[in-house]
Amino acid sequence: MKPLLPICRLLRLLNRFPVKPSPPVSFSTSSYLCSQKKKSSYEAVDQAKYCRLVRSVLSRGPVQTPESLFKEDDVLYGPVSKCKVPEQEQQARVPQHWFPIFNEEKNGKPHTNGSSSPLKIPLQRNMIPSVTRILQHTMPSEQSFFLERWKQRMVLELGEDGFAEYTSNVFLQGKQFHEALESILSPQENLKGGEEHPQCGYIKSVQHILKEIGSVQALESAVQHEALQYVGLLDCVAEYQGKLCVIDWKTSEKPKPFIQNTYDNPLQVVAYMGAVNHDANYSFQVQCGLIVVAYKDGSPAHPHFMDEELCSKYWAKWLLRLEEYTEKQKNQSIPKPE
Template sequence: MKPFLAICRLLRKLNGFSVKPSSLVTFSTSSYLGGQKKKSSYEAVDEAKYSRLVRSVLSKASAQTPESLFKEDEILYGPVSKHKAPEQEQQVRVPQNWFPLFNEERNVKPHTSASSGPLKIPLQRNVIPSVTRILQQTMTPEQRSFLEKWKQRMVLELGEDGFAEYTSNIFLQGKQFHETLENILSLEENFKGREEHLQCGFIKSVQHILNEISDVQALESAVHHKALKYVGLLDCVAEYQGKLCVIDWKTSEKPKPFIRSTYDNPLQVVAYIGAVNHDAHYSFQVRCGLIVVAYKDGSPAHPHFMDEELCSKYWAKWLLRLEEYTEKQKVQKLD
């Protein structure tokens, strides 16, 4: 320690500076002790400049907001593709001219007994549009495109004449199916014991549905909604599992286990329900609907029951289609 202090005093005399001895001096046996220590690259950094840079970055980071982060992401990676839930993609439309589906002034149960025979009011041909026409004239572009592609595919497979024959046979099968059901459900003919009907695949398909139907009130009967100005010809009004329904019979070559597979059929059913409830020819009120999809191969038909809540939802959609049809007619008259 004495030699080290002597050296310090000597250096102070020669150069005019002082070196304070450390309170703790350690010695190492490392081979680097005798050599000059190599400078690290970090020692050459301007510490003042670096500290200002750090403070600048930290101050900016603290001022970041979700909006500024989204803007930076958009610049770096492009705009964000925003996908909304299906029910939020389109704004919910509300009918401008609301009319109630149900008629609270009427009883649910019919005043007259079905023993007098179901109603069969003939359809009067006039200028009032039918439910079928309104739905056809207000199909969405997607529906039109689907039908057009289906027609093109069928024409390609069958040819023009073959496609015409195919559509004619489909229409004939549907007509015969409805006529047979009308005979079965009317009081003129008892379904039990009439095995010849079971030879028809469509009738075999709906047999389990027929067993659930009772108290038929109307068959192939016309309806007229005077307030909303449309007419229609419903298939059947009867009780299904104890609930009075407007029943619509459909045929299909493909299975339709879900109501969404029936396209505009629910709108057709609620249009008939609304007309029945406000048509003076009918003394009762209907609050439910039923779509029955029958199959030619005889496989069990799919029944799609529509309760009051579901009917009310489709009624709002029907009113929108009715308004759309009215607007189109006004535009055509102006043209």
């Protein structure tokens, strides 16, 4: 306790003398006072740009795949489905020259004789553009952007040669799948060695669809719309659940449970429907469409049925794409088909 005694005496002595209070401290916003403070180098950094950089670096995984890149894009930019055309703009766009998809003068029904062979008209090369060509040259800018970005990323992952081999294999698998279906649906041909067929996964995928198909009228057959001047090669015309349809067979590496996932395929189907209904080579009329998406792993295919009302809506969109192609061709931005 002794060391504390001098301190206590000192405090008593200080209490005897008055202590003047210090003047109040005021803050000034003058340039002089602000200049006295040392400026941090971090204040000059673009915070928004820095945050985006950090987020981009942290979001990258050890292995980049097309699926992971698309997921990353969804996080950074949001799902693509959110970017929709305003309803007013959609309603404002109507075909300038309307042409019906159905032919009032054609009331014929398909042949019911099972012994008759399906139509298989070869596609003739001429100056008339094909449905595929028209859709490719009028692809929406957003869809074209994502397709090109996907190609670039696949090239980065697989290399130029690897991507060329990948696309070649996809094309070959699709061709073999269509040939196998043609053999199955043709009454005069049978699929041999189905268990060892390279497309047995796709065939297994569509088994539940094939059970609902009958009265095949056309297989891999060419169609031409004389009035609208376009041609195409349809996959199949047959009855699905009792309704005559233009059927389009598709393969996919990922599920497509909704018709919106099929991009321009509905436009392709209705284009073939309109051509069939106005082509003199076909005595019958088609009022429905069907898109079947098959999977290599054998999982059940997704059927997308298009009734008369839905086909009419897509037909209006097809006429718009056809007018756009014609306008571009007039402006010589598209070379004429050989």
